[in-house]
Amino acid sequence: xxxxxxxxxxxxxxxxxxxxxxxxxxxxxxxxxxxxxxxxxxxxxxxxxxxxxxxxxxxxxxxxxxxxxxxxxxxxxxxxxxxxxxxxxxxxxxxxxxxxxxxxxxxxxxxxxxxxxxxxxxxxxxxxxxxxxxxxxxxxxxxxxxxxxxxxxxxxxxxxxxxxxxxxxxxxxxxxxxxxxxxxxxxxxxxxxxxxxxxxxxxxxxxxxxxxxxxxxxxxxxxxxxxxxxxxxxxxxxxxxxxxxxxxxxxxxxxxxxxxxxxxxxxxxxxxxxxxxxxxxxxxxxxxxxxxxxxxxxxxxxxxxxxxxxxxxxxxxxxxxx
Amino acid sequence: xxxxxxxxxxxxxxxxxxxxxxxxxxxxxxxxxxxxxxxxxxxxxxxxxxxxxxxxxxxxxxxxxxxxxxxxxxxxxxxxxxxxxxxxxxxxxxxxxxxxxxxxxxxxxxxxxxxxxxxxxxxxxxxxxxxxxxxxxxxxxxxxxxxxxxxxxxxxxxxxxxxxxxxxxxxxxxxxxxxxxxxxxxxxxxxxxxxxxxxxxxxxxxxxxxxxxxxxxxxxxxxxxxxxxxxxxxxxxxxxxxxxxxxxxxxxxxxxxxxxxxxxxxxxxxxxxxxxxxxxxxxxxxxxxxxxxxxxxxxxxxxxxxxxxxxxxxxxxxxxxxxxxxxxxxxxxxxxxxxxxxxxxxxxxxxxxxxxxxxxxxxxxxxxxxxxxxxxxxxxxxxxxxxxxxxxxxxxxxxxxxxxxxxxxxxxxxxxxxxxxxxxxxxxxxxxxxxxxxxxxxxxxxxxx
Numbered sequence: 001x002x003x004x005x006x007x008x009x010x011x012x013x014x015x016x017x018x019x020x021x022x023x024x025x026x027x028x029x030x031x032x033x034x035x036x037x038x039x040x041x042x043x044x045x046x047x048x049x050x051x052x053x054x055x056x057x058x059x060x061x062x063x064x065x066x067x068x069x070x071x072x073x074x075x076x077x078x079x080x081x082x083x084x085x086x087x088x089x090x091x092x093x094x095x096x097x098x099x100x101x102x103x104x105x106x107x108x109x110x111x112x113x114x115x116x117x118x119x120x121x122x123x124x125x126x127x128x129x130x131x132x133x134x135x136x137x138x139x140x141x142x143x144x145x146x147x148x149x150x151x152x153x154x155x156x157x158x159x160x161x162x163x164x165x166x167x168x169x170x171x172x173x174x175x176x177x178x179x180x181x182x183x184x185x186x187x188x189x190x191x192x193x194x195x196x197x198x199x200x201x202x203x204x205x206x207x208x209x210x211x212x213x214x215x216x217x218x219x220x221x222x223x224x225x226x227x228x229x230x231x232x233x234x235x236x237x238x239x240x241x242x243x244x245x246x247x248x249x250x251x252x253x254x255x256x257x258x259x260x261x262x263x264x265x266x267x268x269x270x271x272x273x274x275x276x277x278x279x280x281x282x283x284x285x286x287x288x289x290x291x292x293x294x295x296x297x298x299x300x301x302x303x304x305x306x307x308x309x310x311x312x313x314x315x316x317x318x319x320x321x322x
Numbered sequence: 323x324x325x326x327x328x329x330x331x332x333x334x335x336x337x338x339x340x341x342x343x344x345x346x347x348x349x350x351x352x353x354x355x356x357x358x359x360x361x362x363x364x365x366x367x368x369x370x371x372x373x374x375x376x377x378x379x380x381x382x383x384x385x386x387x388x389x390x391x392x393x394x395x396x397x398x399x400x401x402x403x404x405x406x407x408x409x410x411x412x413x414x415x416x417x418x419x420x421x422x423x424x425x426x427x428x429x430x431x432x433x434x435x436x437x438x439x440x441x442x443x444x445x446x447x448x449x450x451x452x453x454x455x456x457x458x459x460x461x462x463x464x465x466x467x468x469x470x471x472x473x474x475x476x477x478x479x480x481x482x483x484x485x486x487x488x489x490x491x492x493x494x495x496x497x498x499x500x501x502x503x504x505x506x507x508x509x510x511x512x513x514x515x516x517x518x519x520x521x522x523x524x525x526x527x528x529x530x531x532x533x534x535x536x537x538x539x540x541x542x543x544x545x546x547x548x549x550x551x552x553x554x555x556x557x558x559x560x561x562x563x564x565x566x567x568x569x570x571x572x573x574x575x576x577x578x579x580x581x582x583x584x585x586x587x588x589x590x591x592x593x594x595x596x597x598x599x600x601x602x603x604x605x606x607x608x609x610x611x612x613x614x615x616x617x618x619x620x621x622x623x624x625x626x627x628x629x630x631x632x633x634x635x636x637x638x639x640x641x642x643x644x645x646x647x648x649x650x651x652x653x654x655x656x657x658x659x660x661x662x663x664x665x666x667x668x669x670x671x672x673x674x675x676x677x678x679x680x681x682x683x684x685x686x687x688x689x690x691x692x693x694x695x696x697x698x699x700x701x702x703x704x705x706x707x708x709x710x711x712x713x714x715x716x717x718x719x720x721x722x723x724x725x726x727x728x729x730x731x732x733x734x735x736x737x738x739x740x741x742x743x744x745x746x747x748x749x750x751x752x753x754x755x756x757x758x759x760x761x762x763x764x765x766x767x768x769x770x771x
Binding site: 154158269270289 | 533536615744
């Protein structure tokens with residue numbers, strides 16, 4: 001296809017879009033008065049609902065359905081794929097890793113973000129200090145992973161060979177010998193998690209900093225008059241006041257962590273016992289050609305995310321309702 | 323090992339360039355300047371006058387490697403008047419199946435694996451090779467090659483290019499200084515490795531890191547050892563799962579690889595301990611030969627492109643390769659890869675072009691249009707003396723050797739669950755400490771039932 005043809009096609013697509021919007025507006029316009037409200041609302045909602053059901057609900061149900069079938073998607077095998085996930089030694093490692101990720105990442109990222117937010121609050125150059133820690137958020141997961149891969153890079157301890165990884169160079173300066181950070185099980189998982197924390201701490205800091213600034217000045221003033229010290233202020237004033245924001249940050253990072261894929265895939269490719277559910281789902285579906293197991297892993301991930309999403313939404317409502 | 327994965331390094335390196343050029347490269351037909359009845363067209367008279375006819379060819383070979391291809395079509399275009407529409411697409415391997423199933427296949431496709439040829443034939447869209455092509459393949463190729471283009475007894479796809487994997491890179495200078503001789507049997511190779519190791523040097527360097535394809539170089543090693551220890555017949559049984567992956571022969575073959583790669587006296591020259599094989603990229607793995615910290619690196623002919631600029635790749639240069647020897651000097655198994663040309667149309671002009679691609683004329687034209695080298699074919703009509711790079715010459719000599727028994731990369735022919743997943747993954751686990759027994763058992767368990 002030539003470029004002109006491509007542009008023409010794009011032009012048609014835009015025209016079709018405009019036409020559809022026009023039709024919706026036209027239909028909505030036909031109804032007026034209070035009785036028409038319902039009709040207008042459904043006219044506007046219909047496209048979203050249709051697109052959602054085609055693009056989300058149907059594939060979701062289809063995935064659940066496929067998870068009961070074998071690798072080729074032909075023979076019904078019941079819950080075999082699920083039992084594989086919970087019995088195969090490699091798959092159990094995957095589950096273990098996901099649990100470790102979810103247990104460590106949200107708390108550390110939120111903790112670091114909170115600490116930083118409090119430390120730089122009302123400090124000189126506050127916005128500059130915040131920008132520093134927020135910057136990783138602007139980098140894609142893949143970009144961040146490549147940066148950290150260089151940090152963890154290993155070169156052997158041999159004359160004439162220089163370390164090119166920052167971490168190993170520091171270790172060598174301190175008199176240690178270089179380590180294969182990404183290879184040594186199970187600690188390599190922790191080195192991957194550090195990347196996620198590095199990215200997410202900025203997000204936690206931004207949200208929590210805003211929440212801290214929203215704490216009414218009179219509460220702070222009153223506490224200070226009562227002679228509350230820094231720790232007490234943190235424990236009894238700051239944390240309770242920003243509790244909804246804290247929960248939202250924790251759960252949001254928790255969800256992102258459950259679905260983590262880019263980091264593992266870029267840094268280790270899931271090798272050396274570092275795979276997580278999302279990565280395993282991808283490699284089973286698209287590399288191992290095992291549709292059934294891939295679908296089962298996707299469903300498992302879905303089931304794991306749902307409770308956190310529900311809790312997240314409830315807390316979000318609660319914090320908005322305040 | 324698929325061509326797709328092989329290309330990954332180069333693709334990454336040329337990423338930006340490819341992105342910039344990609345838009346113009348894919349989907350754009352190459353126009354030719356056409357004028358029929360020229361001199362030098364005698365070899366093309368058999369194809370007749372094809373003025374105004376167009377043949378489309380679809381491939382995964384993109385910029386800059388596409389130019390030698392399109393250049394090699396020019397004599398055909400100018401002599402017959404036909405136009406060849408070349409379409410390169412990086413996602414060829416997935417897209418060609420989609421197009422075949424959807425009913426709009428190209429006229430011809432350059433398919434990099436026999437497995438994909440089978441899949442495409444199974445869609446029912448492919449056409450059997452015309453008699454002229456079959457005659458050319460009988461004349462110019464070993465029957466091993468013809469077998470890879472045959473599905474259920476019908477010959478479909480003629481071979482195009484080829485690559486040799488059974489090569490060991492070394493430093494000719496080191497060999498000269500130390501008085502080493504190129505080993506001619508596996509035992510000699512082992513003895514020489516022991517001699518070098520006794521001198522305090524780690525003779526071998528290896529690396530298998532390759533993104534999500536990490537582990538594939540070990541699969542090549544194992545295939546090479548399987549071919550050497552048990553011969554082509556047993557190799558075919560193993561590849562086609564007529565013997566289990568964890569039966570004694572494959573297990574012994576992997577153990578044989580372990581004698582080299584898991585031997586802490588042998589590896590990993592200039593790169594660390596045995597485990598460092600897992601974290602060293604396959605692109606970097608042979609480079610210690612240049613530093614003199616390593617003597618041998620087993621890797622395919624394409625590795626020639628990996629040496630830094632200014633490295634002389636020749637028998638009297640900085641680095642060169644020798645044939646990974648068999649157990650004795652009489653057997654010459656060659657592990658390799660290659661591409662095949664598959665037709666989805668039997669229009670006369672398509673048949674004519676397909677026939678042209680199976681001739682020695684085309685093979686030599688292709689060589690002439692690849693001035694930088696990097697391309698060989700197992701076509702016996704290929705004039706080895708016309709090849710410009712010494713490594714291409716070596717590869718062509720190995721391929722054309724009448725004693726050579728060619729076998730296609732086995733992991734490419736295994737089901738995806740094994741060939742592009744479990745085999746790589748477990749091979750990586752193996753090099754980082756998993757036992758041979760656990761490794762073959764786990765790969766066997768992953769084989770689709």
